[in-house]
Amino acid sequence: MKKLLVVVALFVATLSNAQKGHIFLGGDVGYSSEKIGDAKSTNFEFAPRVGYMFANTWGVGVEGSIQNIDLAGSPKTERYKIGGFLRYITPITETFAFYADLGGGYQTYSVNDAKGMYAFFTPNLSINVKHGVALNFSIGGIKYDNLDGHNDPRQERFSFDFGNSFNIGISKNFSL
Structure with a gap:
């Protein structure tokens, strides 16, 4: 039940060319696999976001993440995150926009029942494809997190x- 509530509460976000009164949905899905000798690890992550533009260039939202990590010889682990973010968007052209997210939240990690906090600052470039759908690109940012187990x-x-x-x-913008 707890996992379902996290998934429902988190459902997607990111956007380009947002306007006051719009809701934006988006997020990331990731998968990685690594093999070194006989050791293999896989990682799957689903990270949705949803937000609201309260001004033409400012928005606020919630985000979450569910991550499954499988390391050969170790028990399967899960990491959950839930938090909020503040977004600043500035259009560059009708097609391109720059936005930056500043946020943080709470995280849990199933190994030793660890709990902690996280914070981030991430600049992004958004390309408005069509009908409020955008592709969003980031080349990193500043991140901090801690865990106590x-x-x-x-x-x-x-x-x-x-x-x-x-x-x-990818993201989608909806008018209210």
Whole structure:
């Protein structure tokens, strides 16, 4: 039930050329697989977002993520995130827009029942394809997260990964 509520509460976001009073939906789906010798790992993530433009260039929204990680020889693990974000959008042309998201939230990790917080700043480029549908591109950002688990030391990560990652997303804009 808890997983279902997270999925329903999170359902998608990102957008280009938003206007006041619009709702935007989008998100990311990711899969990776790695094999080193006999060891294999797979990772699947579903990260929806939904937001509302309260001004022509400002929006606010909620996001979530469900991630399944399978490492050979280790128990399957799951990571859940739920949080919020503030978005600033500025059109460059009728087709292109720049937007940046600043946000954070709560996360859990099934290994040792770890819990913690996360924060991020991510600049993006959006290409308006047609009828409120946009492709969104990011080349990294600034991220921080921490996890506290039972009988494990506190984990903290900070990354400044501009140019070290590449993400593509899709979004849809709806008028109210």
